[in-house]
Amino acid sequence: MSAVRLTAVSATLLLLIALVAAVHVVQGTAAVGPAELWGWLTGSTDGQAAAVVVESRLPRLAAGVVVGLSLGVAGAVMQSVARNVLASPDTLAVNSGAFLAVTVGATVGLPSALGGDLVLAFVGGLLAALLVFALAGTEYGTVRLVLAGTVISMGLASISTMLIILNPIEGVGLQAWEAGTLTQNGLSTVRLMTPLVAVVLALVLLHARRLDLMALGDDEARSLGVPVRRTQLTVLLLAVLLSAVAVTLVGPIGFVGLVAPALVRLGTSRVAGLHRHRALVPLSGLTGVLVVLGADVAVRAVMGSQRAVQVPTGVATTLLGAAVLLGFALRLRASRLDEGGNALDVRGLGVRRPLLLVGALVVMLAVVAGASMLVGDRMFLVGDLINWLAGRGGPVTSSVMDARAPRVLAAALAGVALAVSGAIIQGVTRNPLADPTLLGVSGGASVGAVLVVTAAPAASYWAISGASAVGAVVAATLVFGLAARSGFATDRLVLLGVGVAYGAIALVTVLIVATDPFNASKALTWLSGSTYGRAYEHLVPLVVACAVLLPVCVAGARRLDLLSVDEDTPRVLGVDPARSRLLLLGCGTLLAAAAVSVIGVVGFVGLVAPHAARALVGRRHRLVLPVAALLGAVLLSLSDLLGRTVIAPTQLSASLLTAAIGTPYFLYLLHRSRRSG
Incomplete structure (x- = not known):
């Protein structure tokens, strides 16, 4: 019965993605509608319409699919590692760290020396995530993780902005890219990243059984033969790599890694087996695709095709992420950082005069x-x-x-x-x-x-x-x-x-x-x-x-x-x-x-x-x-x-x-x- 329900959920997601993708492709400043799209698919359309679809619309669509899949899977893995429903590439400052590293590369000429933007984004995102975990720790609850990640993100963003101001020529385009935009120059970058995302997703699924056992607690997982720390570090590296792929492709699109797994986890009480990572991880990826494409479609539908060219897709996903944060805030059990006493009570009388x-x-x-x-x-x-x-x-x-x-x-x-x-x-x-x-x-x-x-x-x-x-x-x-x-x-x-x-x-x-x-x-x-x-x-x-x-x-x-x-x-x-x-x-x-x-x-x-x-x-x-x-x-x-x-x-x-x-x-x-x- 659980397999039937999981199959139905997967089929529904794929159908919704197909429908949203169809709308996504026909949106734009050029007049390419459903008829032209069908003509392109059947090979009977004129060359100009085909060029619009292939050279402009499809790269944007493909980027949305790759980025949504990457961020959805990354968010699901990070939540499992942190045992925190609000963990994501944003709240762990991975996106900010990756963007800062890419900014450093663009302003001082590091990409050619260090192997490209992907390597820089991976290193920057990983260092930021490790810093957040070092300050927050998975045992200290939701508020500490969000606080540490938010403040580190603010600090890293200020450094990125400072570098762009100091290097206006080298930093051209980085400021607009910072909010996350699906605009692409052809399919070359997407083709390069797609095999990497597929390999990383397969590696994550290989660890699905261990992640299921780790959800029971570290001691129980160790008693069942799971190397907890090694598994946590491995899947965290994989999640950061997926986030780095997304940042390299389109910039730091916000909160997809928070919203997508959160939506999937809402169904765990109704769909048996959905909590298992072999289902949770790929379905979070598919939901991420739906969120990214849906946000892009919504932006162009509300703003209009001409004006929406300048609106980053990350704006819509950030609004959605803000709503999710508000929802979790109202549902979570209230607690304090200072339960042991009043944290405003500064010891000592201060200066004498x-x-x-x-x-x-x-x-x-x-x-x-x-x-x-x-x-x-x-x-x-x-x-x-x-x-x-x-x-x-x-x-x-x-x-x-x-x-x-x-x-x-x-x-x-x-x-x-x-x-x-x-x-x-x-x-x-x-x-x-x-x-x-x-x-x-x-x-x-x-x-x-x-x-x-x-x-x-x-x-x-x-x-x-x-x-x-x-x-x-x-x-x-x-x-x-x-x-x-x-x-x-x-x-x-x-x-x-x-x-x-x-x-x-x-x-x-x-x-x-x-x-x-x-x-x-x-x-x-x-x-x-x-x-x-x-x-x-x-x-x-x-x-x-x-x-x-x-x-x-x-x-x-x-x-x-x-x-x-x-x-x-x-x-x-x-x-x-x-x-x-x-x-x-x-x-x-x-x-x-x-x-x-x-x-x-x-x-x-x-x-x-x-x-x-x-x-x-x-x-x-x-x-x-x-x-x-x-x-x-x-x-x-x-x-x-x-x-x-x-x-x-x-x-x-x-x-x-x-x-x-x-x-x-x-x-x-x-x-x-x-x-x-």
């Missing part, structure tokens, strides 16, 4: 701000700055410093807003790893702002700020509202936040592609997380937000102290937890939205600054908030300064520098929580 520390940070911020005014494509002396402040600067000095001053002020104020936002979100949720970017708040703000930038280019910064605030509030309501049902448990909060963040990235990509090139360039410049081109009028919404919301946050420091302990302590002391949480989260959300509306999405400031502040002054928020604000201002100002000066006249966005600083620190926090656990 906190006011002296605040004074030192103020001086440090003044030094960084002063250096930002003096250093750049044109250098000045301290005397020039003093004369400018006194109104005695010359025409050249005044012109340059008048342009730099708003950028310096924007970086400082945005750093303050993001740091205080992160401190509030961490305190209210009692989550040491919360951050406006990781939890989707900044992503929601970016969707609202980009929507206005692309739809109404002449809109004022007040309109952009208002739309950014609306987007942030919608994202925060979704994430925090659903997470509140489980007491802000870490796994649910993180999965909801990451899902919303990925969904926001995909929506922003669609908005940018759907607009004209001028608006797209404007949105991309803003999204890069930079102070470039900022003037005083652009800062008004951020100044107003800081002036209004920061005093409210400081006044709520005692409530924040109580909320960061547990649910009962505030009630005992006469504080309404629900009302206080709503007020504080609202302030944190609006501060993040104001920062995003002015300088774009900048990550890790809201994570690093509050943690560093607690390490310096303890956990009382009357000290944490001002110290975190100053640290955030210093961090973002310094990042902006380095981005403008290190490779001048070329500029790196501040977000790239904060990612370079924040990623190692976040991984240290993750490692420390694992060790303490």
